[in-house]
Amino acid sequence: MKHPVGQILSERLAVHQQNGLLRHLTLANQKVDFCSNDYLGFARSSALKLLIHQAHAEQAEPHNGATGSRLLAGQTLLAQELEEELARFYQTESALIFNSGYDANLGLLACLPKDGDTLLTDELIHASMIDGARLSYATRHRFRHNDLEDVEAKLKTARESLKKGQVFVAVESVYSMDGDMAPLQELVDLCEQYGAALLVDEAHATGLYGPNGEGLVVAMGLQDRVLARVHTFGKALGIHGAAVVGPAVLQNYLINFARTFIYTTALPAHSLLAIQCAHQHRKSHADTQVRLQKQLTYFQQRINHSLPNTTWTNSQSPIQCLILPGNDFARQVAHQAQQVGLDVRAILSPTVPAGQERLRLCIHAFNTMEEIDRLVEILQATLAGETIEQD
Structure with a gap:
């Protein structure tokens, strides 16, 4: 049966195709x-695959799936212990696992900056960060890519116009479409000067920088000066899932306010074990x-x-x-x-x-x-x- 809206969708797709933008x-x-x-090469690593298989065979978890959200029935000892391991690995107080990097960025940016706050974002941040920013009730301004003068000008304006609100700055450490790096040291200095909090998406730095692949923030020794980092495991670590890492209060806040964490079924044991094994594999390789x-x-x-x-x-x-x-x-x-x-x-x-x-x-x-x-x-x-x- 043809749905009446089908014709409208076909016409939109036709325009997309005419513009040379149709995806397949x-x-x-x-x-x-x-x-x-x-x-x-971790996604194709037979050694990592075997490590995950062995870990899953030895795991006592009886369920194939998580059976619900972490707040409902999906909390397990494995998830709790893994987050503690990740916090140690990324040299911070806490970690909270999300089902994907997209979910992590969406949840973080949508709930952290509130009405009355200001969110400043680099113009080249990930689509997931942009979508999270759109869901936030904060006032949002974009700054020119890696332009410290523009960042400072907007920080000054935000600080002068705010009475009680908080200012957040969101960047990627390694940018996905240009491959260049954010000037993290200077950004941290500016954020501290103007009382802002820095949020860093480490998706394309996780596994690649730092002594054991902890990311660019750790490689530069800035982990205690950045409020939140998003580490995605589906790129250099070759598996799936993500975590937001930072101070313990951040984890507690996200558990209570991040909708992409609260209202989604948790990752199954196999995925959690894969995250654990990938980090072990990175440390030894x-x-x-x-x-x-x-x-x-x-x-x-x-x-x-x-x-x-x-x-x-x-x-x-x-x-x-x-x-x-x-x-x-x-x-x-x-x-x-x-x-x-x-x-x-x-x-x-x-x-x-x-x-x-x-x-x-x-x-x-x-x-x-x-x-x-x-x-x-x-x-x-x-x-x-x-x-x-x-x-």
Whole structure:
């Protein structure tokens, strides 16, 4: 039976397609991975898979699922002990597990800044942070990306206009679309100067920075000066779930006010054990970060030599972005790479601003130098307008 609204939905999709923005689900392929967030290769690690399997086989938890929210029937000793472990790992007082990084950001940003507060956000924060900010009743202002002068100007204005409200500043430590890093030390200093609280999304830094992958905040020794950090486990750690870490009062506050925590079924034991095992695996495999840095350095040397007249974002992280203005052009270059077995994806506007369309290339610990050579050769040939022979 055709629903009367179906025609309206079809028309909206048609417009989306005409604008070149229609998305499709595609099966995972066997191409060389230069697009996933599996920076350390943990998602494909047989050793981590075995560790999780063994932990689950030894687990006494009788239920397949959590059976309810943590506040209803889903609280377990495993969840409690894991949060205590995560707090120690991330060098803070408490951790609260969320089902995903999206849920964590949405819940945190929606409930922490209240009516009468001010929320200042970098213009390039994650969509999940933006959506959380939209659900908040706080006054929100965006500042120019990594622009400390703009941050300070807005902090001054917010502090002068507020009588009792709190000011919050929300950033990513490593930005997902540019791969560059927030000036965390300067942001912490400014927040303390103006009595603001800093919130840091560590999604693309978790596992990659710090002695054991604790993130950029810990790597810079700022963990006691940042109110809240969001650590996502579905990227470098190769599994799923997330946690908000910070002072004990923050955990208690989120348990009472974060709707994405209160009103969702908790993660099952298998997911909790996977989180536990992934952190153990990271601590005992520091060599993967060394290997990743080696491959990243090699990639940057190759593009500097072979692609000197191209434009790249200012990134020292595994996220390397080649600017290719225009959706059609970016899509065309990505297609050429895919035709020869390289999984390269174009990021199009409006996901990024018009004129900033790009290839978002992710370098991994498991990428070989031969694969990197092939990628650079294909980009060089395609940008020169040469015909590429398929493998």
